Amino acid sequence: MAHARHLLLLFVLPVFLALKRYMPPSHKGIGEPCKEHLECQSGCCAVNSLNPQKFCTAQTFFLHCLSWQKPTGHSCLDHGECQSSCCVTNSNSALRFCMPRTIFYQCLQWRKPNGALCSDHSECRSKCCILLTEVSPPRCIPRSGILAQCLPL
Template identity: 50%
Template sequence: MAGAAGMLLLLLLGLLLPQEAPTSLQSRKGSAILSHKENGEACGQHSECQTNCCVRTSLNRQKFCTTKNLFQQCLPWRKPNGHRCSRHKDCYSDCCVQTGRQPDTFCTTKTMLQCVAWRKPDRDLCSSHNQCWSLCCIQMGESSRSRCWPRTGFLAQCLPL
């Protein structure tokens, strides 16, 4: 009887005490955790990161694990103002425009929610109204070339003097 009671006691203790997982299950869990990188760690693709977000975080071409934004989007890093760009999406401000006489384009801030490109000052040579700050490109004489000209008149129209 003592033997049966002892076996029953061992059986009850076995049910109450926490049991360890099999070794094969532990190793599978451990490798899954190790394969997901934390924020700030270098990565090559989204699936490598715990956040599922692997993007460039600076001008450096290397990608790193980062958090998603408020809307759960994984947004790439964009260039700050003053850096060369080729399209609006390259810039944090979404504004990539010509900023001077050179044809190069740079990231700049938006004014009044608009992305306004640099335009030529009055009296500079031009070929269209959009090239001028005054939005007025006029040929003053038959033999002269068109130039940017200030708007004049009661309705500030684009008229020659």
């Protein structure tokens, strides 16, 4: 039994020393600041808050490195920045914000209320953008008629 242990040590020790020689000397632990994945023991260097500084983070069960995503209400530029994967405008301004999805998992764009100036049906909540008079600019109006059509008032 003791002889088997000595043989095992004779085999394992050179392999361990060889592996140690190839490992970078400064592997950082989770939570330590980093710039590249190679710096971290976990192999993941990612943003984990609104702070743009990257930190060593744990890998997922599927060995992926996930960056932190913004919660509802934070400004965003695209869907990938948000936890909800929904980055839309919430007013007339061009600014976009992370918004929750509907119960049907839809990401709904904000639309203009009735009476607001518009240039296309898709801009209005009612999906109805019409010229009210020949000289006035088009405005969002409620749908009307038996089949709720987009008809002039």
